[in-house]
Amino acid sequence: MKTTLISNENNEAKLTLEFEAAEFDKAVDDAFKKERKNFSIPGFRKGKAPRQIIEAHYGEGIFFQDAIDQLFRDEYPKALDELDLEVIDSPKVDFSEIGHHKPLTMTMEVPLYPVVEVKDYFGLDVDQDKVEVKDEEVDQQIENLRKRNARLVSVDRAAVEGDTVLLDFAGFIGDDQFDGGTAKDQELKLGSHMFIPGFEEQLVGATADSKVDVNVTFPEDYSVEELAGKEAVFHCDIHEVKEEQLPELNDEFAQDVSEYDTVDELKENTRKDLEETRKKNAENDAKNSMVNQMMEKNPIDVPAVMIEDELDNMVREFEQQLSYQGMNMDMYLKYVHSDMANFRENMKPSAEHRVKSRVLLRSIAAQEGIEASEDEVNKELENVAKQYQMDVEDMKKMLNKSTLRLFGQDVVVQKTVDAMFEKANITEVEPKKPEEKAEEAKAEDSKAEDDAEKNSDAE
Structure with a gap:
């Protein structure tokens, strides 16, 4: 041939x-x-x-x-x-x-994958959040570390919120016991909200070797259709009440849970880790803002097939996330009372944004001659292989030339963003309050929906 x-x-x-x-x-x-x-x-x-x-x-x-x-x-x-x-x-x-x-x-x-002319992508004015780590935030991290290393100890008293109870239970609707409503030696932390609303609250005050009837109503949108909206009673036998005992905060604790010898060293490095994480997040947020600015200056149309392909990718990503939680797409769609067509339609603005940003960034790379070296691609491959606990050479053997090209493109896109950021005018600003961020996110979602509607009308 x-x-x-x-x-x-x-x-x-x-x-x-x-x-x-x-x-x-x-x-x-x-x-x-x-x-x-x-x-x-x-x-x-x-x-x-x-x-x-x-x-x-x-x-x-x-x-x-x-x-x-x-x-x-x-x-x-x-x-x-x-x-x-x-x-x-x-x-x-x-x-x-x-x-x-x-x-x-x-x-x-x-x-072919489109290449377009892009303007005004260097020298953009970009705000970046200042990074500050307060003492109480460090203390909270240390407290969380203590909680993760807590042990459960039996106590001879009534259960309070935060305790863990060991129990058997059997669920009935009327006189009929229903499937999936029975357990033996179940550990349940009160206040964890792991069970349906109202269940855990009724176990507060229970003692070891006691019996408690818990009366609940299943939510109308409960995932098991036969139980949704039904009133039920759970007959519970309480075997044990346990409370969390936190380890003492001393140098011995620091040595047990970390590579550091003292609590002071543990706190110092906890602060450093928080600062590094927040700096990285602040930089990523600033880069995203910069790319959005560039996109507003360079509106483009992209082929519909590219958006559909990206939607396919996003659906696969979401399905993988669901699998980690023991769910599948059919279960999720049933739970949220939706279908695949609506799910894809709701994700379409995000897919379109992804595609347009990538087209523009790759086009900038072409204009600026930004390429990925073999060493850079290999490093990216090593990172991915590490995530999947694979040998990088074994992974390379599984990939064809087209797939390997994708890794190179990811490197090129990231290098392009970094090059833009190096030439941007960065101004440090006070971080917005959570409610301000929520309002901004709501406004962006509304704008994305309006844009999608306009594009739909235009079609």
Whole structure:
């Protein structure tokens, strides 16, 4: 097979795949061997008729389409890799005259990842939050560390919120016990809100070896439809009441839970960690604001297929997050009373923003000659391999050229953002209060919805 790039301009490429007559004839023969089992010809057992008989019965070109499809599936991805083309949609294909013992030429026009002209992306005015870590915030982190290392100790008193009770329970609706409402030796922290509303509160005051009837009403939107909105009673046997005992805050504790020898060292490094995290978050927020500014100065349209592809990616990401919580997409959609069409529609503004920002950043990279070195790509691969606890060389063997290109593009996008940030005019400002951030986020969501509606009307 011979690959030829005819043209590459205006975000579209034209290329040809040329197959010799022998290559096409072999593909036709392979198609016959694969499909012959499906043909019944009088005088032959099913699947046993010779190729010439089948072609005489159904027409000379009966296997041509299957042969062409297989050649395309096998060779088209190789051609894109060879020509280093990044396509965003299926190609338009024309064929030369097709026949036995004849060469085959596929002529294709393919849409490429768009490159656009971008202006006013250096020297932007950007606000960045000042970073301050207060003593009480450090103390709270240390207190959280103590809680994570607390131990549960049995106590001979009535349970209070924050205690953990060990219990058996059985749930009934009327006189009928329902499935999934029974447990033995269940540990439940009161105030954790792990059970349905009203359950844990009724165990406050319970003592070991006591019996408590807990009366609840399942929420109307409860995930188990048979229980939603129903009144139920749980007969509970309390075996034990436990309270958290925090370790004493001393140098021994610091040595047990960290690499530091003293509480003072532990606090000092806790402060440093908080400062580094907040600085990184403040910088990332400022970079996002900068990119949004650049996008407002450079409004663009992107092909709808790119937004749909990004939506597919976002759905896969969300499904993976759900799997970590023991859920799947069907369960989630049922719980929120929605469907996949509405879910995708709600995520569409975010998908469009992702696509547009990436197109613009990659276009800036092209204008500025920003590229990813082999060492930078390898470092990115190492980071991903570490996340999945894989050997980087083993991971490389699993990736094709197109996938490896994606890692390089991620590096290029990040380098472009960093280059813009280096040349931005950064002003440190006092961080906004949580309620101010919430109002801003609400306004941005409203603007995104308005933009999406305008785009929908325009279509």
